[in-house]
Amino acid sequence: MERKPTIIDVAQRAGVSKGLVSFALNGRPGVAPETRDRILQAADELGFRPSIAARSLSTRTSYALGLVVARDPEVIAADPFFPSFISGVERVLAARGRALVLSVVTDDAAEAEAYRAMAADGRVDGVFLTDLRADDERPQLLAELGLPAVTLGRVPSDRSRLPAVVLDDTPGITEAVRHLIGLGHRRIAHVAGPSRLLHAQRRRQAFEDALAAHGLAPARILETDFSAREGANATSTLLADPADERVTAIVYANDPMAIAGLGVAQQNGFRLPDDLSITGFDDSEIADYVYPSLTSARTRPSQWGQEAARTLLDLVEHGSASDVDLPPAGLVVRASTAPPRS
Amino acid sequence: MERKPTIIDVAQRAGVSKGLVSFALNGRPGVAPETRDRILQAADELGFRPSIAARSLSTRTSYALGLVVARDPEVIAADPFFPSFISGVERVLAARGRALVLSVVTDDAAEAEAYRAMAADGRVDGVFLTDLRADDERPQLLAELGLPAVTLGRVPSDRSRLPAVVLDDTPGITEAVRHLIGLGHRRIAHVAGPSRLLHAQRRRQAFEDALAAHGLAPARILETDFSAREGANATSTLLADPADERVTAIVYANDPMAIAGLGVAQQNGFRLPDDLSITGFDDSEIADYVYPSLTSARTRPSQWGQEAARTLLDLVEHGSASDVDLPPAGLVVRASTAPPRS
DNA sequence: CTGAAAGCGCTTACAG
DNA sequence: CTGAAAGCGCTTACAG
Structure with missing residues (x-):
């Protein structure tokens, strides 16, 4: 396996400085069209992909989103919600070159520590907040950590006003x-x-x-x-x-x-x-x-995941996002309900 | 939220160079015990956590492991295997400061692309390979990508000899x-x-x-x-x-x-x-x-996850790991089996 | 429109 | 045992 091409390789091949390559790649204004094309082509020929680590260090952005699931392993295994939700999230993230960092914990202390670690390590740019609780302390914690978040459902007492993606139960x-x-x-x-x-x-x-x-x-x-x-x-x-x-x-x-x-x-x-x-x-x-x-x-966990991912991406990229209300789910009537025998 | 402390802050507080702080923090030899203590204490007082992005850039290591799940969303939602497996993986990773990067895809092309992206972006240091297939092309692909991997079960034709964690069905x-x-x-x-x-x-x-x-x-x-x-x-x-x-x-x-x-x-x-x-x-x-x-x-998916995580961590940290054979799972007899009627 | 340079926060030879 | 410096691969003001 040969060394992965860097931005320098692209710059040399295109005959420009690496700064200009960066501009071209990130679609910034101020690059002559033909120069841009030359750069893009050079990058393509080299199979260049910018190093996430280097970008992260420069931009203080991890290009990843986090999900902390705090449930008993037995419960989570039986419950199809999270796998479906996650597959919806993934569909959106994969298309945008973002990764999902997942953490599974079993108690509140471990949960708080998981958020702290994600924030302190700069692992993620934002997180999904699921299984909202009465007197949930997580919005407060995330605010302290400076970690953007989107909630699944609305937090009644949320003074931090996190964007919510809501499907009314x-x-x-x-x-x-x-x-x-x-x-x-x-x-x-x-x-x-x-x-x-x-x-x-x-x-x-x-x-x-x-x-x-x-x-x-x-x-x-x-x-x-x-x-x-x-x-x-x-x-x-x-x-x-x-x-x-x-x-x-x-x-x-x-x-x-x-x-x-x-x-x-x-x-x-x-x-x-x-x-x-x-x-x-x-x-x-x-x-x-x-x-x-x-x-x-x-309910539509997968659709919920997609909307939540879009909303969180908006939030981390533009600093704000608006709430999303999903169409409420209806009842599917099957054979387990019938008139009482009386 | 104040600026996060960097290694420079720790060095100043301890009155040493940042190189020495790095040595002390990473437990390298050649630091006087008392100096080390002073440094560790300074780091502790400052609540210092090294930036993963900076470490990654220096060491070409992401401190994360990857899992690509290639199944139909409907199937994965109904199957409790992956949630249990993942919770086992997490237990080990969390204790070692590693993150899990998860990808969910629905077809083989997207799966290969997911591995490519994880490798090219340097998102992960190694991956778990599950749902092994006949004539599986993934070991070959991972070898090309230079991505270490551990398999769940043994690949019969695996010339690359990936470490395997096996639970015999x-x-x-x-x-x-x-x-x-x-x-x-x-x-x-x-x-x-x-x-x-x-x-x-x-x-x-x-x-x-x-x-x-x-x-x-x-x-x-x-x-x-x-x-x-x-x-x-x-x-x-x-x-x-x-x-x-x-x-x-x-x-x-x-x-x-x-x-x-x-x-x-x-x-x-x-x-x-x-x-x-x-x-x-x-x-x-x-x-x-x-x-x-x-x-x-x-079967014991959670235990399987733990062993797989330990094995993959061994592999990425030391360059090699040995196979693990889990005790074969037995049959739990309940009420759905009885002598035939006749 | 383009280049040269500093900086992100670490690690790691290299001197001393 | 410790320090000074280069380097990882990007981004981003700052000049020109």
Whole structure:
């Protein structure tokens, strides 16, 4: 493998100074068209690619974006959200010559340290902020670190006003509840995600509001960590109630829990959807193939990733970016919901 | 946010030259112990962290490792392997101050381009090579690019002799087949992954060999792309056979397909495991909670990630690394397998 | 429109 | 054991 060509090689080949090569390559004004063409051609012939390290050092820019995922490995493995989100992000970054630096951590301390390290090492020019929390301290931390960020969803108390890419969870849950009520259900439970997560809170709130709009109150709400295990446990708890007070439908805050709930219900001799209707959230690929196939609220993690990447790139390149509101996701009705047996 | 301290600041504070600071920080010999202590303390007081960009430029090292995932977004979202693998990788890298650069692509051309870009830009010091293929051209490409790599599994024709981290799939499949035969099954099918992938080939081969060891031949083998959708389709095909030739058990090459198959079978009125026994592969979290709970071959993606990261770090730091053989994964027997009805 | 030079923040021979 | 200096490969004012 021969030495990689540098800007000097290009300059010599084109018969100009390296400063001018830099100008030409970066499309700056003030280079005569023919000179520019000569330079570009020389660079092309040499297969020249500027050294990221050298550019980074000069410009204090890393040409990379960061994502810190703070979830239990078990939960993240079961949840199709992040892989889809990341593939959307990648589609945009690859086209723009940016890299994605990924960090996976399991607790808040490690998470803060991951952001600090990314900032102090100059690894990234900005980060995606996911799984927003109540009283989230990360916007504050990122502001201190001087690290631009885009949030997935809006931070209510965010005085730093980070650009947000929003896909409203509410309609999906609202539709699910309306759908169930329309089928005749009156005792409906919610298996919620961790209340510290804003989107889990919002789904829960949407659940309560949707019931209230029909003059109903939640039968029960059980909080989990989003894992299939706790989804299964919550389901067992709900189904252990005496038949006359037992819920006839369960709205789960994600698909893995709904699928686990589906298994547990059948394990306990319930027939779905006759004895119990269930709905999921995120409409993962597998939802279509479980039995009965799962009614689920659709989100578009990949599209979300693309928009988030575009927004963050705008922010780091131009210093500002405007919020993006994605079209709210709807409910995909399948076989896991039906009128209650009564 | 004040300017980040540089090595010059540390040198001034410690009253030495910046060269000496560099020596002290990098633990090189030839620095008097007390001088070293003074320097370290100064660095500590200043909260100094060396600029990665500057180090990279000097040392031609990026202090980052790369992973290119080439799978259909739908497949990757359903498959818990990569998230678990990545979290294992991260655990090791974070402790060593290395970053992970991730790229997600959907076709071979984009994949090659991703490696080229990582190499040309000097983004990474080495890469993980996953989803090995028959006649894999990537070892050759990486050799040309001068990019060190570690493979997950062994490349049979690999003349470049890349270090391999191996977890043998064979025992899991062999045990599954033996388990089914022990239960009395004789007509057993395999729903395989894409034959271009070595691990899919190996599972298939293990399946055939295990049957042959008992004097049996595969009832049927259907190839898929590893997606839940094709797993479902393959299952429909198998179950459409007339009852007297229909298989009584199916060995799936991954869990998402087994779970989809479970759904399809029930959809078609089959009772599991009485009418049909099924086994999965990878033992994902959800396997424990579907109904009936899924018998599956365990792998340890997170542990695999840790070993792969250690090995790749050894390789890039010392120029060589030895192969690692992980203890083969066993079969986790659950409720989806039982004696055939007859 | 073009060139020469300084600078980004490190590492690393080379002297002493 | 320590210092002074060159060099990594770019970008960017500053002259002309």
